[in-house]
Amino acid sequence: MTSRNRLSGPLDDVAADAGHHGHPDRVGFFTDTSVCIGCKACEVACKEWNAVPEDGLDLLGMSFDNTGMLGADSWRHVAFVEQARPLGPGAGPEDLGMPSFALPGDGTGAETRTDFRWLMASDVCKHCTHAGCLDVCPTGALFRTEFGTVVVQQDICNGCGYCVSGCPYGVIDRRQHDGRAQKCTLCYDRLGDGMEPACAKACPTESIQFGELDELRERADARLAQLHGLGVAEARLYGRDPNDGVGGDGAFFLLLDEPEVYGLPPDPVVPTRDAPAMWRRAGAAAAAFALAGVGAFVASTIGARR
Template sequence: MTDRHPLSGPEPDPARDAGHADPPPRVGFFTDTSVCIGCKACEVACKEWNALPEDGLSLTGMSYDNTQGLGASTWRHVAFIEQSAPVEPSAPAPEGRTRLPLLDGEPEPAGAAGELRWLMSSDVCKHCTHAACLDVCPTGSLFRTEFGTVVVQDDICNGCGYCVPACPYGVIEQRPSDGRAFKCTMCYDRLGAGQEPACAKACPTESIQFGPLDELRERAALRVDQLHEAGVPGARLYGHETDDGVGGDGAFFLLLDEPEVYGLPPAPVVTTRDLPTMWKHAGAAALSLLGGVALSFAVAGRGRR
């Protein structure tokens, strides 16, 4: 156990820093969106294992998505993003696909409407290295597990809601019925029994991969290189850098477009990073104010003499 609890910067072992004397290797999720088929098996498995209430069946009219986003009752959310991009006549067909000509035998002209593609991504709590939700919780309801994940103990949550605006990803949410906060636990109960989380277990394409975080990062880097060689230049990793604004995510992603397309912040920063500086400035301001008040009383006292 270390004697420091940093709010930002490098943090190689968050579980040990949280007080776990001999923690196992940190585990996490690597979600490869390039092989996600949008089946929502992860959503169903998450709800069934964690006994989460249903979200309703109202469609937005903008996609096939009925859960719309992460929340207190949706700990895994599969996003459906429809894109149409121009196709150059000379552009090769993606690996494993055949590009058919138009009916008259002519190739599609450059700048035409192009092909339609779906970007599908199973989103989840990022289990940040520097978790602002954990930093601001006044009851200890949020805690860091021995696996490096962040879990909410809903039975001691007082419903204050401080964690909701603290999350840079907008993941955690209060349940309207009682005000308590909920989010993904990475199936902490299953991890303790040596099992993988329900969502990863149910994923039929291995889009959701679970395991030691260092191993997943190596696997993800190889996958990006593979996609680049296959003619997918837009493939990139998100949340894998250990020196980013949250110290790296315990759940990171391979994306095929910019993070904003998937509704993810391009450069997330832990919202409690500047708390020490803010308190320092607040203390200096308070001392200045007290000094001014004391000086005014002293001047007033001399005036009465």
């Protein structure tokens, strides 16, 4: 493995491992989907600041989701998941920290609730601790910043596409007109000027929270405990665990259902995790093959002399 992407050691010192000495604390995103209202302000702010091209207004059937997934022209994707599931008594939006709204009654004085709910979540590059895209990039176009994030250098990318298959989340993509890889940079240029990323600044409900990763983890743990205390047993953290298949994410989420419901892999594993062991086995096999070949050659030579 290259020194750009260590697969062992202190998880949050990835910047030092990449050669950044005296670097700032690792930063990232904590996205609390329980307060996302699907306004798409993050999508608009991301496109505006980073000059990401407009990618069409296909409403994908009956959904308000007009992007469908992350891609070269969608660095932020707000998912809309409609479920045939009543909120039920005591599980209204106000209980999740969301804005409440009045619904017409049935004349009995009881509140009428709808028979479905929307799950909304703003997805983004995870800026993994163990980033497969870094491992497979042959040109060094992808690099780890001093903030612990992962960025693509457009002037170095040759469009080979190895990083696309190296991402366990299917985040990174190549832009059609030039084939170069594109994804969220966590607004690297803004971080250098002491500013927060455009998407987090634009989020009106603070669903997208930016900050030092350790502090965000504490906030996430407290929010999860709060929701569990309110009876929202299905609430869970995704990408928070440093012992998962990518060593924990630099952008992690609080979800209100299984990850698959949001289009996220349940158990992401960086594809290059076993690469060192594979190379060792391949080397041992090659050495054994070469030794066998030498042995056969020596044996045939001795036989010919006889």
